[in-house]
Amino acid sequence: MIKFYFGNEKYLIFHKFQEQKAKFKRENPNAHIGEFDFEQVTDLNQVREELVSGGGLFSSEKSIILKNVGSLNSLEQERLLEMLKISEVSEGDELIVFIVLLGKDKLQSKLKGFLTRKSKRNIESIEFKKKKEAEVKEWAISELEKRSDANVGIEKKGLNELVLMMNGDLWRISNELDKLICFVEKGKIDSEDIQRLCSGEIEAGIFDLVDAIGAKNLERAMTLKNRLITQGDNEFFIFSMIVSQVRNLIKISDCVTKGISKSDQIAKLCRIHPFVVKKTLTQLRSFPIEKLRLTYKLATDIDREAKKGQRDMKEALDYFIAKI
Numbered sequence: 001m002i003k004f005y006f007g008n009e010k011y012l013i014f015h016k017f018q019e020q021k022a023k024f025k026r027e028n029p030n031a032h033i034g035e036f037d038f039e040q041v042t043d044l045n046q047v048r049e050e051l052v053s054g055g056g057l058f059s060s061e062k063s064i065i066l067k068n069v070g071s072l073n074s075l076e077q078e079r080l081l082e083m084l085k086i087s088e089v090s091e092g093d094e095l096i097v098f099i100v101l102l103g104k105d106k107l108q109s110k111l112k113g114f115l116t117r118k119s120k121r122n123i124e125s126i127e128f129k130k131k132k133e134a135e136v137k138e139w140a141i142s143e144l145e146k147r148s149d150a151n152v153g154i155e156k157k158g159l160n161e162l163v164l165m166m167n168g169d170l171w172r173i174s175n176e177l178d179k180l181i182c183f184v185e186k187g188k189i190d191s192e193d194i195q196r197l198c199s200g201e202i203e204a205g206i207f208d209l210v211d212a213i214g215a216k217n218l219e220r221a222m223t224l225k226n227r228l229i230t231q232g233d234n235e236f237f238i239f240s241m242i243v244s245q246v247r248n249l250i251k252i253s254d255c256v257t258k259g260i261s262k263s264d265q266i267a268k269l270c271r272i273h274p275f276v277v278k279k280t281l282t283q284l285r286s287f288p289i290e291k292l293r294l295t296y297k298l299a300t301d302i303d304r305e306a307k308k309g310q311r312d313m314k315e316a317l318d319y320f321i322a323k324i
Helices: 010-027 044-052 074-083 105-118 133-147 156-165 170-184 191-198 201-214 218-230 235-257 263-270 274-286 289-307 313-323
Strands: 002-007 032-037 061-067 094-102 123-128 152-154 187-189
Touching: 002 010, 010 032, 010 061, 010 094, 010 123, 010 170, 032 044, 044 061, 044 074, 133 152, 133 156, 133 170, 152 156, 152 170, 156 170, 156 191, 170 187, 170 191, 201 218, 201 235, 201 274, 218 235, 218 313, 235 263, 235 274, 235 289, 235 313, 263 274, 289 313
Parallel strands: 002 094, 002 123, 032 061, 061 094, 152 187
Antiparallel strands: none
């Protein structure tokens, strides 16, 4: 059995995978589980050994987890796909292969086609597409009800603000829902709760940091970065938040160039919270569009290298801040 989870909605892929992994462990407590993350391991011989070996002393069942297949080069991908054919698996063993793939549409199609065409195994293939705004809202309402045992709901205005403020990011919305449930305990979450709890310290800290970067005040920028780390944020998160604000700057700069300058119009067009739009408009004078594009390219390079283990994010974040 091959379970293939792919798509652009990373939150849903991750949770579906975790759910199925936990289920397999419950149903097969003595089974062997081999796990490979190809952002860290590229030795396909280890994968082959797992595929052809038995389930273990006390169980014929086993599971192999293959994550971030897109990090392999094209030749490695082809070799991995060939390994998945049933002829290469020990006869008599029950094997479940979990394949978790984030993004990379071409590889998704190729992998799905290969599995369907060449593998004799049963295939469970689920694509998790990015949710539309209305679907995100439905999901948030459902999660609130489930996590609070139906004790907490949310007003329509508050829901709209939460989804806009988090740009529809399910990871961030999920974290905020837990925070809001603890705060409200019972009843309805309203707009004031969202503004009080969710527009908060991290966003303010990132705005201050980007302000310092724009003003070329490196000393203050490093002080603010260190303060965020002291508060519990790691370098990857701070980097991603700066990049998110760079994206906002690019979007809003594009609107201003087109003659759209009112914050409420920009907020609606770009689907960015009005609070974020107003703060971002004040930063535009420090970030010409060409500088923003170069910054975004640099961020893309750093992100790719960090994920491949070619860069230490602690050093990369300092370099990124200094180079902007």
